[in-house]
Amino acid sequence: MASSGSGQASPPYRPYRHLKTLRGHENAVSCVKFSNDGNLLASASLDKTVILWSSSALTLLRRLVGHSEGISDLAWSSDSHYICSASDDRTLRIWDARSSAGECVKTLKGHSNFVFCVNFNPQSNLIVSGSFDETIRIWEVKTGKCLHVIRAHSLPVTSVHFNRDGSLIVSGSHDGSCKIWDTASGTCLKTLLEDKTAAVSFAKFSPNGKFILVATLNDTLKLWNYSTGKFLKIYTGHVNNVYCVTSTFSVTNGKYIVSGSEDHCVYLWDLQQKTMVQKLGGHSDTAISVSCHPSENKIASAALGNDRTVRIWFQDT
Amino acid sequence: MNASIIDPLQGDFPEVIEEYLEHGVMKCIAFNRRGTLLAAGCSDGNCVIWDFETRGIAKELRDKDCVAAITSVCWSKYGHRILVSAADKSLTLWDVVSGEKITRTILQQTPLQARLHPGSSTPSLCLACPLSSAPIIVDLNAGSTTVLPVSIPDVNPGLAPSSRNKISDGTPPFSPTAACFNKYGDLVYAGNSKGEILLIDYKSVQVRAMVPVSGGSVIKNIVFSRNGQYLLTNSNDRTIRIYENLLPSKDGLKALGDLNVTRDGIDDSVEKLKAVGSKCLTLFREFQDAITKMHWKAPCFSGDGEWVIGGSASKGEHKIYIWDRAGHLVKILEGPKEALIDLVWHPVHPIVVSVSLTGLVYIWAKDYTENWSAFAPDFKELEENEEYVEREDEFDLIPETEKVKESDVNEDDEVDIVTVEKDSAFSDSDMSQEELCFLPAIPYPDVPEQQDKCIESSSKLVDSNNSGSPISEEGRPNGRANNHASSPLEEDAGATRLKRKRKPSEKGMEFQA
Numbered sequence: 001m002a003s004s005g006s007g008q009a010s011p012p013y014r015p016y017r018h019l020k021t022l023r024g025h026e027n028a029v030s031c032v033k034f035s036n037d038g039n040l041l042a043s044a045s046l047d048k049t050v051i052l053w054s055s056s057a058l059t060l061l062r063r064l065v066g067h068s069e070g071i072s073d074l075a076w077s078s079d080s081h082y083i084c085s086a087s088d089d090r091t092l093r094i095w096d097a098r099s100s101a102g103e104c105v106k107t108l109k110g111h112s113n114f115v116f117c118v119n120f121n122p123q124s125n126l127i128v129s130g131s132f133d134e135t136i137r138i139w140e141v142k143t144g145k146c147l148h149v150i151r152a153h154s155l156p157v158t159s160v161h162f163n164r165d166g167s168l169i170v171s172g173s174h175d176g177s178c179k180i181w182d183t184a185s186g187t188c189l190k191t192l193l194e195d196k197t198a199a200v201s202f203a204k205f206s207p208n209g210k211f212i213l214v215a216t217l218n219d220t221l222k223l224w225n226y227s228t229g230k231f232l233k234i235y236t237g238h239v240n241n242v243y244c245v246t247s248t249f250s251v252t253n254g255k256y257i258v259s260g261s262e263d264h265c266v267y268l269w270d271l272q273q274k275t276m277v278q279k280l281g282g283h284s285d286t287a288i289s290v291s292c293h294p295s296e297n298k299i300a301s302a303a304l305g306n307d308r309t310v311r312i313w314f315q316d317t
Numbered sequence: 318m319n320a321s322i323i324d325p326l327q328g329d330f331p332e333v334i335e336e337y338l339e340h341g342v343m344k345c346i347a348f349n350r351r352g353t354l355l356a357a358g359c360s361d362g363n364c365v366i367w368d369f370e371t372r373g374i375a376k377e378l379r380d381k382d383c384v385a386a387i388t389s390v391c392w393s394k395y396g397h398r399i400l401v402s403a404a405d406k407s408l409t410l411w412d413v414v415s416g417e418k419i420t421r422t423i424l425q426q427t428p429l430q431a432r433l434h435p436g437s438s439t440p441s442l443c444l445a446c447p448l449s450s451a452p453i454i455v456d457l458n459a460g461s462t463t464v465l466p467v468s469i470p471d472v473n474p475g476l477a478p479s480s481r482n483k484i485s486d487g488t489p490p491f492s493p494t495a496a497c498f499n500k501y502g503d504l505v506y507a508g509n510s511k512g513e514i515l516l517i518d519y520k521s522v523q524v525r526a527m528v529p530v531s532g533g534s535v536i537k538n539i540v541f542s543r544n545g546q547y548l549l550t551n552s553n554d555r556t557i558r559i560y561e562n563l564l565p566s567k568d569g570l571k572a573l574g575d576l577n578v579t580r581d582g583i584d585d586s587v588e589k590l591k592a593v594g595s596k597c598l599t600l601f602r603e604f605q606d607a608i609t610k611m612h613w614k615a616p617c618f619s620g621d622g623e624w625v626i627g628g629s630a631s632k633g634e635h636k637i638y639i640w641d642r643a644g645h646l647v648k649i650l651e652g653p654k655e656a657l658i659d660l661v662w663h664p665v666h667p668i669v670v671s672v673s674l675t676g677l678v679y680i681w682a683k684d685y686t687e688n689w690s691a692f693a694p695d696f697k698e699l700e701e702n703e704e705y706v707e708r709e710d711e712f713d714l715i716p717e718t719e720k721v722k723e724s725d726v727n728e729d730d731e732v733d734i735v736t737v738e739k740d741s742a743f744s745d746s747d748m749s750q751e752e753l754c755f756l757p758a759i760p761y762p763d764v765p766e767q768q769d770k771c772i773e774s775s776s777k778l779v780d781s782n783n784s785g786s787p788i789s790e791e792g793r794p795n796g797r798a799n800n801h802a803s804s805p806l807e808e809d810a811g812a813t814r815l816k817r818k819r820k821p822s823e824k825g826m827e828f829q830a
Binding site for chain 2: 188206
């Protein structure tokens with residue numbers, strides 16, 4: 001649907017359909033992400049490996065092996081050359097996505113507990129990681145040095161994300177707060193929520209960096225304007241009270257919010273109307289992670305232990 | 318940008334040394350347009366490009382032909398090229414992304430300063446100020462040079478030594494003349510040894526206007542603010558003068574031409590030039606230190622033109638004076654006891670970078686104080702006590718307003734998540750040009766047997782890649798400032814709050830040799 005005002009007629013919603021199921025992991029898949037150039041799809045799993053798939057042919061290309069424990073999150077660099085994975089073995093690994101050997105270029109050590117979330121900044125010279133040790137660390141990509149250690153929260157950090165120009169980091173945590181940090185100094189600029197009732201399981205900036213999408217473990221997704229400190233939209237209908245299910249913006253053909261859910265489905269909501277427009281079923285366990293292709297109308301979703309697959313959905317033309 | 322949530326109450330100028338960068342002996346520095354990269358020229362002929370965000374080295378431009386000290390570095394407008402001038406009389410133009418040399422020109426004399434034409438992204442013209450002669454325009458592709466006139470003799474164009482030219486400090490008549498381009502590069506503003514500012518049209522090699530500086534002493538530096546509205550001159554009489562540019566930013570040359578036409582009535586060419594000059598620049602402010610009467614070095618504007626900084630030229634001290642544009646001295650920054658040789662203000666942030674004689678580059682920034690109200694979303698910091706007036710129903714058992722307090726935001730309003738706002742600080746950027754903001758960071762592969770160490774880069778950041786390694790606070794042998802007790806990477810096992818602590822002492826930092 002075109003992003004027009006509520007009065008105008010918009011073209012009818014074209015539903016997404018299941019295209020393919022990718023099997024390859026031997027344990028729960030924890031994260032799936034398309035590369036920024038759209039050519040590759042990476043999936044990370046509790047089986048300690050990252051698998052690279054071709055996003056056009058949907059075939060398995062390589063398996064990146066090296067971690068000694070399961071992997072919780074992964075991130076692509078802006079030029080799609082490098083992948084960073086965050087693992088329960090307390091390290092982060094930077095992999096060269098182009099090399100056929102699937103070698104690990106660097107290992108970042110420093111966290112004292114499971115590393116749970118990771119992201120590159122848009123310039124891709126910094127990596128931010130959040131961990132069960134309640135800190136956020138900012139690393140320099142080139143040398144692997146840790147530039148900042150931020151004592152961010154009082155419970156595990158579940159999500160970290162840079163904004164559009166890399167000057168801000170948003171972090172969410174089980175302690176129920178969502179905070180915004182200044183990258184250069186590591187100081188806290190704002191706290192969005194202080195709600196002790198619901199843990200924040202996921203937080204992400206909008207593509208233009210003005211809004212933050214926050215998921216809380218009371219089956220709610222909210223879109224906040226962080227400068228005013230007020231939320232503008234609420235999205236409900238899915239189930240999310242245990243796992244850190246990721247959600248994302250779909251902007252290739254109309255504006256939607258896409259999220260996984262613990263009832264094994266992937267939900268899509270219209271961004272403006274807040275109505276649920278589709279529920280994609282098929283997984284046999286919690287759909288923990290979703291990712292939208294940067295240019296095509298494709299969504300990838302990953303599910304936990306009972307399912308262990310990555311499903312690709314595409315929109316009818 | 319995050320401007321909306323940064324506390325506006327903090328002053329906009331730096332206060333303390335935040336960090337220093339070390340790589341060989343650096344001599345001169347320049348920021349790219351957005352301040353994301355810092356180029357530094359070294360005494361061994363190399364040019365190092367620092368990634369200012371990570372404070373690590375992004376690239377090194379090495380030329381085996383050039384081993385003489387670099388005298389100046391200059392970026393092209395969108396950061397694709399760098400011009401380097403060296404003590405072996407050469408000018409080298411580099412392509413930044415590839416790290417390849419494009420051209421190398423040898424001049425008659427060592428250029429002390431070289432500036433690329435600011436109007437285009439791949440400039441071929443540059444302005445060079447040699448050691449002891451008039452500034453020249455160099456065409457880097459053709460290798461040709463055009464000497465610019467620096468005085469207005471009554472009869473002949475070109476350099477004619479004048480016998481009434483007395484200079485109080487005994488320097489020879491044509492001591493380095495300072496010159497710079499205006500904002501779009503259609504005019505060259507030169508300050509000569511007679512204390513005159515000349516506006517030169519370099520295409521026709523003609524002086525178009527002249528503004529005499531009171532006192533008539535040698536002008537050592539001349540520089541524009543980033544928006545082209547103010548011009549700064551540093552003279553031998555220890556005064557920094559600010560002039561307001563009356564010509565429009567774009568098409569300044571054309572406007573100058575229009576002025577010329579109206580003055581045709583006056584016969585004396587010098588008077589005519591002065592009359593035109595008075596319409597181009599007016600004196601705005603003068604800065605000097607009346608007490609110590611010190612000479613200034615490397616004065617320049619802040620990125621937004623609101624502040625002026627100048628370094629003290631006295632040997633043995635590293636002092637930076639900050640004035641606001643109205644002329645009030647707001648701060649004196651004192652660094653370690655080493656002479657200051659270069660100074661720049663970051664184009665966007667309140668950060669100042671200075672180079673000392675020992676070759677270290679100091680980064681001055683604001684002293685970060687934790688904004689405690691950032692941690693509690695409902696709290697607001699007040700400047701002073703405010704009388705609290707309670708609501709009518711505040712102490713009611715069921716206040717009326719509670720019920721409607723839920724959301725005063727219209728949830729049906731359309732939210733735009735895609736449009737990006739233009740950054741007002743860079744309003745003159747031509748959107749069709751691709752600007753080079755950062756160099757791709759390629760991670761150095763870990764060496765297998767040294768998985769625990771990280772590769773030592775030359776900034777002073779401490780290695781903390783070992784999990785659980787304590788801070789190495791012990792003085793490291795190559796001279797770290799010892800009151801950087803809290804380098805940004807410490808894993809502070811005991812402290813409750815971690816932030817980048819900086820010692821606020823301004824009275825000079827003791828330096829361990």
